[in-house]
Amino acid sequence: MIHRRFVLLGIVGVVGLVLALTLTGLGENLTYYLYPTEAVEQRADFPDGNRFRLAGLVVSGSLIEGDDDMTFEVTDGGATVPVLLTNTAPSLFDENVPVLLVGAWFGDTFVADEALIRHDENYEIPEEGGAYPVE
Amino acid sequence: MTRVRVLFAMAGAAVAVGLWFAFTAPTDALQGEFSRIINIHVPSLWVAFLAFGVTALGSILWLIRKKPRWDRLASASAEIGVLFTAIGLFTGMVWGQAVWGRAWDWGDARLATTAVMFFVYLGYLALRRATPDQPARAQRSAVLGTIAFVQVPLVYFSVNLFRTLHQTQSIRPDGSTMPPEMLIAMLINVLTFTLLYVALMAARTEIAVVEEAAAPVASMAGEGISPPRLGEVEDV
Amino acid sequence: MSFWSQTMEIARVDMSLERRTGDVTRIVVPFAVIALLVFPLALGVDLSGISRIGPAVFWALGVLFGMQVALRQTASDSPERRDLYALLGVDPAAKFTGRTISGAVLTLGFFAALLVAMVVLYSPRLPEGWLAPTLLSAMLVAIGLTELGTLAGEVTAGLRSRTSLASLIVAPLAIPLIIGGSQTLESVAREATILPWILLLLATDLALAVAGVGLARPLEEASR
Amino acid sequence: MAHETPPVAALATLNRTGVTLGNTRVLSDITFSVAPGEVVGVVGANGSGKTTLLRLIASLIAPDRGDGTVLGARLGTSEVFTIRRRIGLISHIPTTIPELTLEENLLHAVRLAGHETAKVADSLRAVGLEGSSDRKASDSSFGMKRRTEVARLLITKPSILLLDEAISGLDSDAHALIDALVDRTVGSGGAVIVVSHDPLQMEKASTVFGLAVGALTEMT
Numbered sequence: 123m124i125h126r127r128f129v130l131l132g133i134v135g136v137v138g139l140v141l142a143l144t145l146t147g148l149g150e151n152l153t154y155y156l157y158p159t160e161a162v163e164q165r166a167d168f169p170d171g172n173r174f175r176l177a178g179l180v181v182s183g184s185l186i187e188g189d190d191d192m193t194f195e196v197t198d199g200g201a202t203v204p205v206l207l208t209n210t211a212p213s214l215f216d217e218n219v220p221v222l223l224v225g226a227w228f229g230d231t232f233v234a235d236e237a238l239i240r241h242d243e244n245y246e247i248p249e250e251g252g253a254y255p256v257e
Numbered sequence: 258m259t260r261v262r263v264l265f266a267m268a269g270a271a272v273a274v275g276l277w278f279a280f281t282a283p284t285d286a287l288q289g290e291f292s293r294i295i296n297i298h299v300p301s302l303w304v305a306f307l308a309f310g311v312t313a314l315g316s317i318l319w320l321i322r323k324k325p326r327w328d329r330l331a332s333a334s335a336e337i338g339v340l341f342t343a344i345g346l347f348t349g350m351v352w353g354q355a356v357w358g359r360a361w362d363w364g365d366a367r368l369a370t371t372a373v374m375f376f377v378y379l380g381y382l383a384l385r386r387a388t389p390d391q392p393a394r395a396q397r398s399a400v401l402g403t404i405a406f407v408q409v410p411l412v413y414f415s416v417n418l419f420r421t422l423h424q425t426q427s428i429r430p431d432g433s434t435m436p437p438e439m440l441i442a443m444l445i446n447v448l449t450f451t452l453l454y455v456a457l458m459a460a461r462t463e464i465a466v467v468e469e470a471a472a473p474v475a476s477m478a479g480e481g482i483s484p485p486r487l488g489e490v491e492d493v
Numbered sequence: 494m495s496f497w498s499q500t501m502e503i504a505r506v507d508m509s510l511e512r513r514t515g516d517v518t519r520i521v522v523p524f525a526v527i528a529l530l531v532f533p534l535a536l537g538v539d540l541s542g543i544s545r546i547g548p549a550v551f552w553a554l555g556v557l558f559g560m561q562v563a564l565r566q567t568a569s570d571s572p573e574r575r576d577l578y579a580l581l582g583v584d585p586a587a588k589f590t591g592r593t594i595s596g597a598v599l600t601l602g603f604f605a606a607l608l609v610a611m612v613v614l615y616s617p618r619l620p621e622g623w624l625a626p627t628l629l630s631a632m633l634v635a636i637g638l639t640e641l642g643t644l645a646g647e648v649t650a651g652l653r654s655r656t657s658l659a660s661l662i663v664a665p666l667a668i669p670l671i672i673g674g675s676q677t678l679e680s681v682a683r684e685a686t687i688l689p690w691i692l693l694l695l696a697t698d699l700a701l702a703v704a705g706v707g708l709a710r711p712l713e714e715a716s717r
Numbered sequence: 718m719a720h721e722t723p724p725v726a727a728l729a730t731l732n733r734t735g736v737t738l739g740n741t742r743v744l745s746d747i748t749f750s751v752a753p754g755e756v757v758g759v760v761g762a763n764g765s766g767k768t769t770l771l772r773l774i775a776s777l778i779a780p781d782r783g784d785g786t787v788l789g790a791r792l793g794t795s796e797v798f799t800i801r802r803r804i805g806l807i808s809h810i811p812t813t814i815p816e817l818t819l820e821e822n823l824l825h826a827v828r829l830a831g832h833e834t835a836k837v838a839d840s841l842r843a844v845g846l847e848g849s850s851d852r853k854a855s856d857s858s859f860g861m862k863r864r865t866e867v868a869r870l871l872i873t874k875p876s877i878l879l880l881d882e883a884i885s886g887l888d889s890d891a892h893a894l895i896d897a898l899v900d901r902t903v904g905s906g907g908a909v910i911v912v913s914h915d916p917l918q919m920e921k922a923s924t925v926f927g928l929a930v931g932a933l934t935e936m937t
Binding site for chain 1: 357421436
C-alpha cells in the first residue's frame with residue numbers, strides 16, 4: 123500500500139519537524155517575556171513606549187513604596203533593571219519574589235503598569251515563622 | 258452495579274485520605290495556603306490527559322475491531338476528560354488570580370493550549386450528540402478522537418516549548434523540585450483522582466450499556482405498513 | 494498512477510464547479526471584505542489603531558472565512574454522489590488529496606483578495622520585504638486549513654448542523670495555523686528569523702496530510 | 718492486493734446476513750447467491766428493504782450479522798475497495814452533478830474509473846444523447862439522466878449489475894436500453910440483480926424472490 127508508506131514517512135517527517143522546531147527555539151521566538159539581561163541587550167529593539175514583558179526577581183532592599191506607585195529593581199542574576207510600577211501590586215508582591223512586569227522602557231527605567239507574580243516550579247517550606255505571610 | 262459501588266466506596270475513602278493530606282501538608286513559602294490548590298489542579302489535569310489518551314486508544318481500537326465496547330470506552334473517557342479539564346481550568350484560574358494576580362492570560366501558551374484542548378473535546382461531544390445513528394456516530398467520533406489527541410502532548414510540553422507565565426513541571430526525570438512532604442501529598446491526590454476516574458468510567462460505561470439496551474426495540478422493515486382497509490373505515 | 498489521475502480529476506471538477514457556482518468568489522470573498530469593514534466602524538475614528546491591527550484582523554478573518562471556503566457547498570458530496578464515487582473505485586485518499594488541492598488554491602486566492610482589501614482599507618505599516626514571507630505562510634496556512642476543513646467536512650457529512658459543527662471542530666484545531674501565519678509577519682517586523690514559524694506550519698500541514706490519507710478509508714465508511 | 722479469489726462460482730453470496738439501519742432491522746436473515754450469467758429478481762412492497770439489499774450487495778453498507786461476498790471480496794472488510802469498480806448500480810434516482818453537463822458528468826465518471834475517454838462520444842450516441850450532451854444535468858429530464866447512467870455503464874462494463882427500480886418511469890426506448898445493458902452483462906459472464914415492487918419488471922429474471930419482513934422467499 124502506497125498510503126501506508128506515506129503515513130509512516132509522514133509521521134517520521136512530523137517528528138523530525140517538531141524536533142527541528144524545538145532546536146530552533148520556537149519559545150525564544152515567541153517572546154512572551156524577556157529577562158533583564160535580554161532586555162538590556164535588546165534595548166535598541168524596544169524604543170521608549172514600545173511595550174514588552176519583563177521577568178525577574180525583585181532585588182532585596184530595593185523596594186520603595188510611594189503613595190500610589192512603587193520603585194524597585196529586578197534582576198536575573200546578570201543585569202539589573204530599575205522599575206517604576208504605577209499600579210497596585212498583587213498581594214504576594216514582595217522583595218525576593220519572582221515577578222512578571224508589563225510595560226515599556228522610559229530612558230533607563232522600565233515603567234510598568236501591571237505586575238504579576240511569576241511562581242516557578244520550585245516549592246519551599248517556609249523557615250520558622252513563615253517568611254511570606256499571606257494577608 | 259456492585260462493581261461500581263465498590264469502586265466508588267474505594268474512591269470516596271481515597272478522596273478523604275487525599276483531602277487529609279492536602280490540608281496537612283506544608284505550604285509553599287511564597288504562596289502560603291494557596292499552594293494547596295495544587296492538590297486539585299494537577300490531579301485534575303493529569304486525569305484529563307489520561308482520559309483523552311484513553312479516548313484516543315478506544316477510538317483506534319474501534320477503528321480496528323469495530324466492537325461497541327471500544328466506542329463506549331472512548332466516549333465515556335472524553336466526557337470525564339472534559340469535566341476534569343473544566344475543573345483544572347477553574348482551579349487554575351482561582352490559583353492564578355490568587356498568586357499571579359491574574360486569572361487568565363491568552364499570551365500564556367499553557368493556558369491557551371489547554372483552553373483549545375477543552376474546545377476540541379467539546380466539539381467531539383457535540384459531534385456525538387449530532388449523530389443519531391450508532392455505528393456512524395462511533396465511526397465518526399473515532400476518527401475525530403484520534404486526530405484530536407495530537408494536540409494533547411502539545412499542551413503538556415507547552416511549558417517547555419514556550420516561555421510561559423505558567424510554571425514548568427515540578428516532577429522531572431532527574432527528580433522533583435518540591436519538598437518531599439508536598440510531593441507525597443500531591444502524588445496521593447493524583448492517585449485518588451485516578452481512582453475516581455476509574456470509578457466514573459465504570460459507572461459511565463455501565464450506563465451506556467443500559468442506555469443502548471433501553472433504546473427502542475428495533476422494528477422490522479415492512480412491519481409498519483398493513484394492507485389498506487378503506488372499506489372498513491367510514492367517513493374518510 | 495490511478496491515485497494521481499483520480500486526485501487531479503477530483504480537483505479539476507471542483508475548480509470547474511467553483512467557476513460555475515461562484516461559492517467562493519461571489520459569497521465568501523464579499524462577506525469577508527464586509528467583515529473587514531466592520532472592525533474600523535466598531536473601533537471608531539482611531540485611525541492609528543486600525544493600521545496597527547490590520548495584519549491581525551487579516552489572519553483572524555482569513556482563518557475564519559477560509560474555513561467556509563473549505564466547507565463550501567460544492568465540495569460536499571450528496572449521499573448519491575458518495576455511492577457513485579465508491580462504485581467508480583475512487584480511492585478515498587485520492588478524494589481527500591484532490592479536495593485539498595482545489596480547496597487550497599481557492600483559499601489562497603481568497604487570502605490574496607482579502608490581503609489586497611486589508612492593505613487598501615487599513616493602510617497598515619508593513620515592514621520591508623513583507624510580501625514574500627506573507628505569501629509563503631499564507632500558502633502553508635491555506636493548505637493546512639483546507640486539509641482540516643476537508644477532514645471536518647467528511648466527519649460531519651450528511652449531518653443536519655453540518656456547517657456549524659464542522660466549524661466548531663476546525664476552529665480550535667486551526668490555532669497553530671493562526672499562530673504560524675501571524676507570527677511570520679511579526680518576525681519580519683522584528684527582523685527575527687521566520688524559520689520556526691514556517692517549520693510549525695509545515696509540521697501542522699504534514700500531520701494533517703498524514704491524518705487525512707491514513708484515516709480516509711474509515712472516514713469513507715463513516716459517511717454512509 | 719494479493720488476496721486469492723475463493724473457488725466459488727457465485728459472483729455474490731449472502732449467508733444468514735442481517736442489516737440494521739438506525740433503529741430498524743431492515744434485513745434479518747438473508748441467504749442468497751447469484752451465479753455468472755444469471756438474472757435474479759427480487760420483488761417486495763415499499764419499505765421492505767429492497768434498496769438496502771442492493772446497497773449491501775454493492776458493498777456500500779456493511780452487514781451487522783452473518784457474512785457475504787461480492788466478486789470474491791468479503792463484505793464489511795477493506796477487500797471491497799479493490800472490487801467496487803466492477804459493480805454497477807442504477808438506483809431509483811439517477812446520480813449526476815447538477816452544475817456539469819451530461820457529457821461532463823460522463824467524462825468525470827469515466828476518468829475516475831480509469832477508462833478511455835475516447836469512447837464517451839460513441840457511448841452518448843448509443844444511448845441517443847448526442848443532441849443534448851452539452852445540456853446541464855440540472856436542466857435535463859429524468860430520462861436523460863438515466864440514459865447518461867446507461868452510457869456510463871456501457872463503458873465501465875460491470876461484472877455485476879444491480880438495478881433498483883431502474884425501468885420505472887422510462888419510455889419504451891430507454892426501457893430497451895436497460896434491457897440491452899442486462900443482456901450485455903449476462904452475455905459477458907456477469908450477473909444481474911433486478912429489484913422492484915412490480916412483478917412485471919421481472920421478465921428477464923430466471924429466479925424471482927419475494928422480500929418481506931427482512932427475509933427472502935423463492936417465488937419462481
